[in-house]
Amino acid sequence: MKKTIFLIALICMAAAPGANARKKPQVKQHTVVEIPKVQPQLIAVETENTQLLLRTTDKGQLQQLRYGVKLDLAPFRNSRKHAAIVFPAAGGYTADATALAVTYPGGSVNTELYVTGFTQNEAHGVATTEISLKDYVTLLEVKLVYEAYLKEDVIASHSEITNPGKKAVTLTHFASASLNVPGEEFLLTQFHGDWAFEMQTERTPLPFGLTSIETRRGVQTTQRANPSFVLSVNAREFSETAGDVIAGALEWSGNYKIDFSRATGGSVDIIAGINPFNSAYTLSPGKTFQTPRMVWTFSAEGAGSASRNLHRWARKHQVYKGGEINPTLLNSWEGAYFTFTTPVLTAMIDDAAEMGLELFVLDDGWFAKDFPRNDDSQGLGDWELNTDKIPEGIDYLASYAHDKGIKFGIWIEPEMVNPRSNLAAAHPDWVVRSEGREILQERNQWILDLSNPAVQDFVYGVFDNTMALSDKIDYIKWDCNRPVESMGSDYLGAEQNRFYIEYIQGFYNVVRRIREKYPDVIVQCCSSGGARVDYGAMKYFNEFWVSDNTDAITRLKIQYGTSMIYPACLQASHVSAVPNHQTGNMTPLKFRFDVACTGRLGMELQPKNMTEGERAFASRCIESYKKYRDLVFTGDQYRLGDPWNTDLYGLVYVSEDKSRAVFFAYSTTFRSRALEAPVLRLQGLDPSRTYKVTELNTENSYWWGNGGRYKGGYLMSEGLDLEFRRMFDSAVFYLEAK
Numbered sequence: 001m002k003k004t005i006f007l008i009a010l011i012c013m014a015a016a017p018g019a020n021a022r023k024k025p026q027v028k029q030h031t032v033v034e035i036p037k038v039q040p041q042l043i044a045v046e047t048e049n050t051q052l053l054l055r056t057t058d059k060g061q062l063q064q065l066r067y068g069v070k071l072d073l074a075p076f077r078n079s080r081k082h083a084a085i086v087f088p089a090a091g092g093y094t095a096d097a098t099a100l101a102v103t104y105p106g107g108s109v110n111t112e113l114y115v116t117g118f119t120q121n122e123a124h125g126v127a128t129t130e131i132s133l134k135d136y137v138t139l140l141e142v143k144l145v146y147e148a149y150l151k152e153d154v155i156a157s158h159s160e161i162t163n164p165g166k167k168a169v170t171l172t173h174f175a176s177a178s179l180n181v182p183g184e185e186f187l188l189t190q191f192h193g194d195w196a197f198e199m200q201t202e203r204t205p206l207p208f209g210l211t212s213i214e215t216r217r218g219v220q221t222t223q224r225a226n227p228s229f230v231l232s233v234n235a236r237e238f239s240e241t242a243g244d245v246i247a248g249a250l251e252w253s254g255n256y257k258i259d260f261s262r263a264t265g266g267s268v269d270i271i272a273g274i275n276p277f278n279s280a281y282t283l284s285p286g287k288t289f290q291t292p293r294m295v296w297t298f299s300a301e302g303a304g305s306a307s308r309n310l311h312r313w314a315r316k317h318q319v320y321k322g323g324e325i326n327p328t329l330l331n332s333w334e335g336a337y338f339t340f341t342t343p344v345l346t347a348m349i350d351d352a353a354e355m356g357l358e359l360f361v362l363d364d365g366w367f368a369k370d371f372p373r374n375d376d377s378q379g380l381g382d383w384e385l386n387t388d389k390i391p392e393g394i395d396y397l398a399s400y401a402h403d404k405g406i407k408f409g410i411w412i413e414p415e416m417v418n419p420r421s422n423l424a425a426a427h428p429d430w431v432v433r434s435e436g437r438e439i440l441q442e443r444n445q446w447i448l449d450l451s452n453p454a455v456q457d458f459v460y461g462v463f464d465n466t467m468a469l470s471d472k473i474d475y476i477k478w479d480c481n482r483p484v485e486s487m488g489s490d491y492l493g494a495e496q497n498r499f500y501i502e503y504i505q506g507f508y509n510v511v512r513r514i515r516e517k518y519p520d521v522i523v524q525c526c527s528s529g530g531a532r533v534d535y536g537a538m539k540y541f542n543e544f545w546v547s548d549n550t551d552a553i554t555r556l557k558i559q560y561g562t563s564m565i566y567p568a569c570l571q572a573s574h575v576s577a578v579p580n581h582q583t584g585n586m587t588p589l590k591f592r593f594d595v596a597c598t599g600r601l602g603m604e605l606q607p608k609n610m611t612e613g614e615r616a617f618a619s620r621c622i623e624s625y626k627k628y629r630d631l632v633f634t635g636d637q638y639r640l641g642d643p644w645n646t647d648l649y650g651l652v653y654v655s656e657d658k659s660r661a662v663f664f665a666y667s668t669t670f671r672s673r674a675l676e677a678p679v680l681r682l683q684g685l686d687p688s689r690t691y692k693v694t695e696l697n698t699e700n701s702y703w704w705g706n707g708g709r710y711k712g713g714y715l716m717s718e719g720l721d722l723e724f725r726r727m728f729d730s731a732v733f734y735l736e737a738k
């Protein structure tokens with residue numbers, strides 16, 4: 001009985017409203033914010049030959065109709081064609097790819113963007129389209145900017161994300177741009193690598209699902225993979241001359257990510273930008289976050305033409321003084337390493353001048369007093385002259401070079417510090433480090449925290465003070481020999497998630513300042529070779545050191561990969577000694593010159609170790625290079641074959657008016673004398689013009705027709721049957737229309 005009463009009491013308590021809860025629970029109603037209807041419109045982003053066609057729906061959603069050759073817009077006005085969302089945000093219908101994801105106060109993670117307006121204008125050969133979008137619930141604003149380089153058929157696009165609210169929001173994805181590419185199959189060319197092994201060309205069919213090209217090293221990002229790609233559309237085979245190709249490159253020197261999301265539906269979404277890895281970005285009220293530009297080009301005529309589009313654009317619009325001729329040089333590194341004194345250097349200057357080189361560069365090892373830089377274990381950070389090695393001073397050396405009629409350059413690595421240095425002792429808080437953790441060393445060094453403005457001033461000062469050592473410094477080699485590890489910043493403190501981004505912004509601040517004060521000094525971008533090869537940095541640098549690998553045969557592949565995206569005017573390429581210091585390979589001096597002459601030619605060896613005959617040959621190669629190098633720096637480049645897959649590889653550089661060209665050919669294998677002479681067919685010439693063909697860099701011609709006159713049509717269809725019989729045979733021909 002007792003039991004029954006207790007049960008009833010319990011049931012009554014549960015049923016009685018408010019018996020357990022003090023307050024009546026409130027049901028939150030769901031109100032939907034209305035999206036204003038807009039007039040559907042086409043937005044055409046066009047260059048001379050290409051078209052990125054966007055449209056807005058009546059709800060204001062931004063879609064991409066196509067990216068390809070330029071077409072009449074009429075059929076697209078009422079098109080019901082499937083169109084992909086541009087710059088897909090995490091929110092609404094789930095997209096396969098994400099360009100933007102934001103966490104808002106209160107925890108919401110949904111963003112839906114609708115167009116509120118757009119503008120288009122044109123100036124100096126660039127047509128700019130700015131499309132404004134808005135999330136009507138959170139009021140977040142995004143501007144998508146497309147800069148169409150009319151003549152070069154290149155479109156650069158980036159986003160600007162603004163928080164108009166009263167509280168901070170957190171950006172967890174913040175891409176620069178998105179692009180949708182329809183197709184049945186795709187062949188992706190990307191460039192991976194490592195030290196002395198950069199820009200290795202990898203071609204793979206693009207699988208369904210997600211493929212990413214990315215790095216997370218903070219700096220030295222391109223030592224592992226370059227922020228660029230070439231995508232052959234509807235293709236299984238790579239072609240230099242045929243088929244639809246989209247190539248892209250990101251203007252950013254830090255962590256990046258390029259995602260390719262291939263959907264079963266038959267297209268790939270490409271999302272490119274800063275890598276959000278460990279970088280969730282707090283966007284304060286009223287602030288705008290501007291992403292770096294992603295550069296795209298389209299060609300219906302294969303990868304060669306896509307590369308040439310990028311090269312032309314880079315020379316004209318992106319590279320610092322792009323297309324201007326940088327001097328040939330002798331660099332002291334492989335010839336002297338850390339072991340030199342004034343007489344060694346002045347002798348090298350004498351030899352450089354005698355061979356016809358135009359600049360001498362004093363590499364690592366000239367600085368630090370208390371911790372003399374006699375090897376890589378110490379001294380970085382202490383940028384004062386080592387007077388034991390060069391008691392006469394840098395001005396003496398620079399003047400010596402100028403007196404010999406050549407320019408003078410010097411090496412710095414201002415972002416770094418050795419633990420064994422006065423700088424490390426004076427400013428431990430400037431080092432990238434994480435509290436309580438060992439500061440990892442690479443090449444015995446630490447990296448300075450460029451997110452800190454005081455460090456930016458210091459790094460600027462290293463450049464500035466070095467320039468002050470002599471008014472005859474014409475060239476600076478800026479090196480950077482380790483990535484970020486144990487990421488951490490005393491300066492950023494609670495906001496260390498900004499480090500990866502603010503380091504690179506700090507780097508750009510410094511080089512921008514340097515350019516304001518030193519517009520004319522030639523600055524080479526070096527990073528253990530080619531670990532900082534990207535279009536973000538190239539806005540401030542005249543050239544880059546392609547790789548520490550100076551072995552001509554393996555270098556050919558590195559330069560080939562590099563040429564897919566970057567023009568030859570940027571590629572510093574040096575002739576070094578044999579056996580090669582990196583690979584041990586032995587290649588003939590002629591082969592080494594013929595490879596190095598396809599970029600900015602230099603030498604990097606001890607001339608004293610060359611025979612008289614070798615020096616005379618070097619002088620001849622340098623002299624002839626000076627006659628055609630304008631073609632290397634400003635001409636259109638055509639790749640013939642592929643050093644990865646063909647035994648014969650060639651490069652042609654043609655002047656814009658097609659009146660002159662230079663043609664390089666290389667045998668990368670042994671060929672029996674019993675075989676027919678291999679043929680290379682030229683490209684890019686005017687078929688109806690007659691060219692005089694003259695072989696350079698040799699006394700014994702590799703072609704029976706040397707010195708004759710031939711129609712461009714003949715040279716392009718019959719080609720040159722070259723007497724290449726041995727591995728490392730090579731030839732250079734100069735062509736002039738008569």
Ligand code: DGJ
Pocket residue numbers: 333363364411479481526527528529545547548
């Ligand atoms: C790495 C560079 O790539 C080399 O060319 C040379 O400058 C060394 N650093 C010097 O330490």
